[in-house]
Amino acid sequence: MEVDRGVTLSEALLRHDKWLEKKGIKNANFAVVTWSNWDCRVMLESECRFKKIxxxxxxxxxxxxxxxxxxxxxxxxxxxKEAVEIAGLAWQGRAHCGLDDAKNTARLLALLMHRGFKFSITNSIMWQAAERSLIWRQYPEQPSVYPYCPFKAKDMNNPIIPYLPYCYCGVKSCMNVIRKPGPKQGCLFYGCGGFSVTRGPRCHYFEWVST
Incomplete structure (x- = not known):
């Protein structure tokens, strides 16, 4: 498998950083572009913290x-994949393959740039030194919320129109609630839509439900 011949996360980040420096991008005004917030807000952040990278x-x-x-x-x-096709582009490669997803994201980005869209930062995370906690910021469309428990079921006073993002299986995710006692009890999150009692989730998709 391709992943078996890959490098560690720390090595990949180092190579990427050196590539940016070589291309003269590292110290320029640039931005990371993703489809959804999961890659930067959850996956990369949690992996780096867990592995102390x-x-x-x-x-x-x-x-x-x-x-x-x-x-x-x-x-x-x-x-x-649906967004690429809605934009009038033909999907290239295999869906949910990291490299192919990145290439198609770049193609969609180029199309929007060609149409004259003016881009700006949409989301960020930052450390708050006083509380030693991570603050999740989304701007300017929505107010800032905390990333790890942005919405609790017990705080719901009004019915919510269900929004179910797609997981890595290509199907709509399912909404779940943290039942284990603790600070995150009652928090809502999206999980793999291909979950089964016997086999568990088909992919590792995870995203907190935000207001």
Whole structure:
């Protein structure tokens, strides 16, 4: 398998940083672009903290391409592959393959740039020294919320129109609630939509439900 011949996360981040420096990008005004917030807000952040890897600071602010896409094509709920096709492009490669997803994200970004869309940072995370906690910031569309427990079921006073993002299986995710006693009890999150009692989740998709 390709992943068996890959490098560690720390090595990949180091190589990426050196590549940015070689291309003269590292000290320029640039931004990381992703489809959804999961890659930077959850996956990379949690992996670096768990493995005690120093993460380059430019990963703490990014452009969630879902937002510009929605402004251009309307508030359509879709995954990356569907977005590429809605934009009139043909999907290239295999869905949920990291490299192919990145290439198609770049193609969609280029199309929006060609249409004259003016991009700006949509989301960021930052350390708050006084509380030693991580603050999740989304701007300017929505107010800032905390990343690890942004919404609790017990705080719901009004019915919510269900929004179910797509997981890595390509199907709609399912909404769950943390039942284990603790600070996150009652928090809502999205999980793999291909979950089964016998086999468990088909992919490791995870995202907190935000207001």
């Amino acid at each position: 120093r993460k380059p600071p430019y990963f703490n602010r990014w452009i969630n391409l879902r937002i510009p896409f929605s402004e251009v094509f309307g508030a359509v709920r879709c995954n990356l």
